[in-house]
Amino acid sequence: MVYHPSWRGLSFHDQVPTGTASPRAYLEACLERIAAHEPVVQAFVTLNIEGARAAADAATTRRAAGRPLSPIDGMPIAIKDLIETADMPTQMGCAAYEGHWPRRDSAMVGALREAGAIILGKTVTTELGMSEPGPTTNPWNAAHTPGGSSSGSAAAVAAGFVPVAIGTQVAGSIIRPAAYCGNWALKPTQGGIHRGERQGTSQSTAGPHGNTAEDIWAVAREISSRLGGDPGTPGVMGPMATPAPRRPMRLAIMRTECWPRIDATSQAAFERFVRSLDVEILWPEDHPLLAALERALSQAMAIGTRITAFENRWAYRSLPRDKISARMRARLDASATATADDYASLLAERAAMRAAHAAIAPLADALIAPACPGPAPLWNPQAPDAAANPRPTGDPSCNAGTSALGCPAVTLPMLAVGGLPMGVQLIGQPHQDAQMLALARWLHAAAAPVAM
Template structure:
């Protein structure tokens, strides 16, 4: 596998193919066949897919080809091959959630976002690998740039499928860091929308779960997200993702803030170096970049982030409590030892413990809201360095706590319900490392516009 270099790497894109669909020099069916060729070439090592529906995809691509030929595409993503994380239901493929307890589970109905994609003419190609139940226990997927490393979790297959050139976009979900972090590890653009901005359909059980988009370009990322939201809306009681029908124009910010989080001290020297070079490049472009020592409200926000990873983990453990308990009651071996550890955490909590964690979360949200007049967005590493090595569990040895990587830089956006965008700007030791842009809730378009500007205006940073 070739080392990753953001100065030359190009993931598959779709938005720039549609003019050729209009003039007949290319077709959605031919585009799909190129995706299938890439899957055939790389899937034996990357292992991004649980199941493919090639026949159904070809039928959908042929229908899209006819619409483009007639000049009547259903949307700008009509004909786009897309992967669906195997936590989201699909009417034509099983939904097995990376968990033995759901092996063969086939509800034969579409998740709200999947339904919206079909309505927009997208080609639902297959189900991508997820970690067990979207948690910490990894699946078989490898990193497209180094098979010895993790692609991240829990949206492992979605991130890897895009980075390996198999599809231009894929759906993921995030509770802690499951969209933003794997995008960082795999060199993708990704959007984790404001909480509830994309209708989760059947997946309403946890308060921080959010459907997001992995893509090879920021244009495709936004277009997929907005086409879903325009059809399926947001979660019950939540405003849907809003913004322009086309990708937001790039916009240079005037003032950004750095979000260090409690993970800053553990960041390795090379990863810290590439981030600081990005900060200096922003300043060279005339952007004011504030650190925690530059403004008391930013310092107060950083102080509130201490302990946030543990707090959000406890909230999610409590909210998954009854699902995990019921699975174990049916079969003691239904879930992994890692998931059983989450169940044990929840069993040790009380409703009062959960209430206190929610109050803590609201306090951090208040401190984040107070930053709105101070900075237009916050920037941070999208992961604590490049993807870690992962060779699998060793029999007889303690389980590694975070085999798919540490979400310490991602739990803030999840706990705050704030939109975040990964920008693939950096490489460390031949592996991707993204920079994230996080805005205030409901400011997804602003985060995307700033991220798009950064992708065009800031030269990629590479550290050996």
């Protein structure tokens, strides 16, 4: 199936709150698509269909009585299988956690249930959110990866199984799979959505994938309005209603280390899109502070990887080695020699990146960048060199900088290359989540999508 960025996927906002469909009817339409396409897409690890139908019936009754719990009352949502759910196991794509069932809800899942959302199922993740892929395929072409580690969440939205799915990101695991699958997504300011039990990694962030800006914003705000953010952080802030579209006066290009890795056609598609905007554009060479930011972020992926490896090794060092993949064993082995002094130096480098980012705040309304270094690459787990492929779910270099910065990023589906999606991302200063969504809505409405 050939993708074009004018395609509009499944929306909850347009149907249930307007009375076009009841929550139960909407859920049944989702289940029909799952029955038809899940055998190829393989987005889910677990489904709770009986529980979802009961929740949809309750939401239908509330809406018929004019007493919905929130704008997302009755919305089917899928949860990445790194996040705990009381009614389904949390197995984290890892044989060492097979059958693991804490029987409690993560903070964000509890908030979604309080808002009336229907937790339909758990989506495939790469092993422990790292690089060993699961079985999920790209809904636009099953020969290609959907991205990682939020592979199932991205694919479930793009396939029309759910209007919103929750993903997580440490390097590029919300924004990149959304870009590969043609979704909207919000990677919030670090800690903007309460991570519950997943507080051990300093760059881990939870955020929604969806087909519309309205749906992802409603989910983010309903969670944060109930919980705040991570301990010590205020959460995603802004209006409860979707921020109105706002035209930026000036945007600055962010190239970073991903730029040399982007193929010529994908670079041309992004540049054509940028040139079409009725907005002043600054390139890194146009201002020394932008050039300084590029230099500061030039090693963001390596620095973030080493920070995360040091933080994760304490949690994973006791896992049975015969129950984790060769890729995971190699990660643990590589982190074993790092010292606390090494970690402190890495944190200092990350702090310098954040200072360089803060310095460019007066220059532009937002940074704009490709959300991935081209369309989703081919992935064949049976290929002779598959085990040696260091990035079977794609290259996160377009996203590693924003993860290190801890700032909000919104991806929006504006590009197609070779019949597959390629996203554009807008990047703001910390706590500018609402502003980034407002700018993204303007771009999506005002700019012509580019297909090459």
